[in-house]
Amino acid sequence: MKNFLIALAAAVACVGAFVIYSQNERLTQQALQLSQVRQQARSAPKFTHEIATIAAEPFGVAVREMKSVKIVVTDHMRLSKLSGHFSASGGSGNDIEVLLFTNQDDLTNWQNGHAARCLYQSGRATVGTLDVPLVAAGTYVLVFDNRFSVFSSKTITTNLKLEYDSLATDRTDAIPSPVQVVPAPPSAGGRGGTRHHP
Numbered sequence: 001m002k003n004f005l006i007a008l009a010a011a012v013a014c015v016g017a018f019v020i021y022s023q024n025e026r027l028t029q030q031a032l033q034l035s036q037v038r039q040q041a042r043s044a045p046k047f048t049h050e051i052a053t054i055a056a057e058p059f060g061v062a063v064r065e066m067k068s069v070k071i072v073v074t075d076h077m078r079l080s081k082l083s084g085h086f087s088a089s090g091g092s093g094n095d096i097e098v099l100l101f102t103n104q105d106d107l108t109n110w111q112n113g114h115a116a117r118c119l120y121q122s123g124r125a126t127v128g129t130l131d132v133p134l135v136a137a138g139t140y141v142l143v144f145d146n147r148f149s150v151f152s153s154k155t156i157t158t159n160l161k162l163e164y165d166s167l168a169t170d171r172t173d174a175i176p177s178p179v180q181v182v183p184a185p186p187s188a189g190g191r192g193g194t195r196h197h198p
Helices: 002-043 104-111
Strands: 047-053 059-061 066-073 077-088 095-102 118-125 127-133 137-144 154-158 161-167 179-182
Touching: 059 066, 066 077, 077 095, 077 137, 095 104, 095 127, 104 137, 118 127
Parallel strands: none
Antiparallel strands: 047 161, 059 154, 066 137, 066 179, 077 127, 077 154, 077 161, 095 118, 095 137
């Protein structure tokens, strides 16, 4: 009987040791997994939400002219979107035509009456709203077109903005603004150039 009790105690001790070992092993695995998750979180790309204003103040577009704004979307930007509202005043129609092209080549093709990729086209309008995703990297061109008007310049007011998530960087040099106002392209020819309106 004594030997049986001794054997039973030894068996219980072995089972207890195995249970403790299993618990320790499980805790070790959990700690390792948690460490890996934290390491992945530290090494994952970090993004910050950015907003760039297209035009903070009202601006004019002269008779038979157009004003362009380049919008640069890089590979380090994601979820880019151009959104907001615009309004025009001047002339009998208080109107402007707003277009968004995927690149300068499309703008040039459009000016010369050829097929072009246009992400947004308001037609002649007094007011309008944009909400356009910019899904690919590139240099988009936003155009305020008053070439149809032979007598009246227009004043444009907007709250348009470019929103995007920007990849965090350790660079200390200045990063150029994604919004660049550029000189108006030549106004001769192109769609809308043959129909006149005050």
